[in-house]
Amino acid sequence: MxxxxxxxxxxxxxxxxxxxxxxxxxxxxxxxxxxxxxxxxxxxxxxxxxxxxxxxxxxxxxxxxxxxxxxxxxxxxxxxxxxxxxxxxxxxxxxxxxxxxxxxxxxxxxxxxxxxxxxxxxxxxxxxxxxxxxxxxxxxxxxxxxxxxxxxxVDGDITYLKEQQWEQPFATVPVSEKGLRLSVPAFGTVMAPANQRATVRAPQAGYFFPEPLLNSGSPVTSGQKLGVFVPRAESDQDLITLRLQLADYQAQLALSKQEVERLTRLVENGAIPESRLQKARTQQTNLANRVEATQARIEQRQLGKSAGGIALVSPIEGTILVSHAMNGMYLDPQQVLYEISSQNYRWLALAIPERFSDSVQAISGAWLDHEQRTHRFDDDNATVVSRSLSIDKQTRTFNVTLAFEPTSWNPMIGTTVAAHALLEAKKTATAIPTSAVIRQEGKDVVFIHTGGETFERREVTLGIRDGGWIEVVAGVKPGERVVSKGAYDIRLAALGGEEIGHGHAH
Structure with a gap:
């Protein structure tokens, strides 16, 4: 001053x-x-x-x-x-x-x-x-x-008028003390949650006729009809064998229903993870499809029909990730028709270099840059669903997987990103938004808003980064206001460029 x-x-x-x-x-x-x-x-x-x-x-x-x-x-x-x-x-x-x-x-x-x-x-x-x-x-x-x-x-020799600030993208924020979390580098892959994903398969050999307008990306509800499966009639199998097979499937289905009821009570009491219940429900759906398919085959043999079929339905509500269905296609037993995932959550699987393996229990979040936006996942919007207990022999990495709701970020399954795994440890630091920093002549520079239309260029020394915020070791003080949006326009104004709005200084 x-x-x-x-x-x-x-x-x-x-x-x-x-x-x-x-x-x-x-x-x-x-x-x-x-x-x-x-x-x-x-x-x-x-x-x-x-x-x-x-x-x-x-x-x-x-x-x-x-x-x-x-x-x-x-x-x-x-x-x-x-x-x-x-x-x-x-x-x-x-x-x-x-x-x-x-x-x-x-x-x-x-x-x-x-x-x-x-x-x-x-x-x-x-x-x-x-x-x-x-x-x-x-x-x-x-x-x-x-x-x-x-x-x-007022300090500063750069003039950027109010009319310019209002007409161009512009914002300032006060420099503040924030708790920034330390992080380690990671490689992230977006996945469908294992406990909220279902695979629809052919219950046996036969032909499939899908419902129209159901493709990859289509939303489906639980129980929605996906198409009609017509079992292949086999001349070498008599009715007695089919009825014995039907009785076996019906017995397995009854046991499966009992298991689902038992696991439902355990999940409600918090005794087991929901993934076990989801797996049991998928098995129940598959057995129900086999019972219906066998009943249809028996009906075919009894009535001498050359055609007939059963409806295959979606076991969960979600989105079709992958569709292999084509009209009238022949299917082998257990051949995959659809991969369906819940719309509620995504998993971010973080592959972290083994040199940071001592921190496996301390990792509880992540941040990443994707398509010019920064996304941060922590205790407020994500949950750790698994941690590796071993190092992958080929990649020499260990994994930590986060579950998050795809609200602000809804990537495609299989998206890969460079990420940073957040540790529990925090550091209180003088911090500014990362958008405030520009590179100028090989140096990190910010612009301080010292008065209504007056700005000052500052070279800064940066420290750790936590998502959209970065530590400033030297160059600014808490309470000062830094340009967080429009810093490049301020830089042009400092060079005397008249191409930004008005052409006079005062």
Whole structure:
């Protein structure tokens, strides 16, 4: 921070007259007259950048209040703005405008009656925002009193106007202390959960006629008909053999139903994993299909039919991952027709180099970059479903598998990604979004928002990364605001590029 400096009237008039030339560029600044005061202030909802001449009793001062919504860094386009002068928490004067002069810019005229020291408050309110900016103490000078304003100079020599910030992708965030988790490199593969995946097979030799419009990617419900299976009639098998086979399948199906009921109770009590129950249900479905197929074959032999069939249904609700079905195709016993997976979860199988095997029990999440977005999985949105107890002999890796809901990230089964396995250990560090960092001349650089339209370039030393956040070892301090979106445009502005919005600096 530079030393405080006294802004004289002559110097202020020089500055303001220079900015007055920018009127054609649709950017307003404080009028000619007394020295200007400039404030940049934040609340949870809005950023206020305001310029106005020093206040004198009985004289009007036009405020240029630029208001930005912090949820998307767009200009405030409507609302009532009040400039309040307070003493001892009591309102002494209020000056109001009910609409902006243009998007983001409110220009109330303040004419204080009495000299003295006041607390200055700017209040913006509309259907979405109710934000009060407390700007501290200001002096209202008497008419015959010399105006002398003392305000700290703002660091930074890069100008990027509010109109540019509103028109281009732009955002800032405060530098903060965060708990970042350490991580180790990994290779990830997206899989369908083993306990929420089903394979539909041919119960025996025969022919299959699929339902129309069922292909890979089609959603299906539990019990939905997938097609009709017609068993192949075999002349060398008599009715007695078929009936004995049917009785055997029916007995196995009865036992399977009992097993499903028993496992259901155990799962409800938390005694066993749900995967065992899912496996038993799949076996029950297969046995039911065999019973129906055998019954159809017996009916064929008894009635002398050359055709007939049974419906094959989906055992679970989900999405068809793989379809091998073609109309009228011949099938061998147990040949795969469909692979179906639940839509509720995906598994991310992490292959981690064996040199990190001591950390196998400490891994409980992951982060990865995919298609220019960062995705993070931790205790809030993922669960560890398995950990390796051995090293793969060929890849020299061990595996940790996470289950996650495909809400913000819904990759295809089989997608492979470079990932980072998160450890339990955390490090408290000064952190910024990774999007704030750009490479410039071989160095890591960020841009600090030091005032409404003023920015400062900083070289930084980086540390560990945790998903979308990265440690800054040197170069910034907590509380400073760093440009998290639009840093490249600020870089162009620093080079004097007029191709970004307006072409003047002040």
């Amino acid at each position: 530079r030393f405080s400096q006294i802004i004289t009237s002559a110097f202020a008039c020089f500055i303001l007259s220079g900015c007055g030339q920018a009127e054609e560029a649709s950017h307003d600044h404080a009028e000619d007259g007394p020295p200007a005061l400039v404030y940049t202030h934040y609340t949870e909802q809005t950023e206020l950048f305001v310029e106005f001449p020093a206040l004198r009793a009985g004289q009007s001062s036009r405020f240029l209040a630029h208001l930005t919504k912090l949820d998307d860094f767009s200009p405030v386009k409507q609302g009532t703005l009040d400039v309040e002068l307070q003493q001892n928490d009591q309102l002494k004067a209020r000056f109001r405008v009910k609409t902006p002069t243009r998007d983001g810019l409110f220009t109330p005229v303040v004419t204080p009656k009495n000299p003295g020291r006041y607390e200055l408050v700017v209040h913006i309110q509309n259907d979405e925002i109710d934000s009060r900016h407390h700007l501290g103490t200001v002096e209202v000078f008497a008419q015959d009193e010399a105006v002398q304003v003392e305000q700290a100079a």
